[in-house]
Amino acid sequence: MTSQIATTWPTDVLLRFLTIVGATVDVVPQPTTALPDRHAAICRGCEASYFNHVGVSYDLKDWAQTHSGTCRALPRPTA
Ligand SMILES: [Zn+2]
Secondary structure, eight states: OOOOOOOOOOOSSEEEOOTTTOOOOOOOOOOOOSSSTTEEEEETHHHHHHHHEESSSSSHHHHHHHHHOOOOOOOOOOO
């Protein structure tokens, strides 16, 4: 399997996990919420997400790691 790993990340991505088919699960802050410490892990393949109210916790990273290890949704083509 060949995959492209971006060498530059969007500025809001704090952590990035690569899925087995080349999508990413990104951990990002949620600036639009009234809760300043809220972060999310978002799969760029299937768009599943997990939200957290206490920063980048173990639970958030664990969800991102586990999801990236099992998700087979392909990322949407960019061109
Ligand atoms: Zn997914």
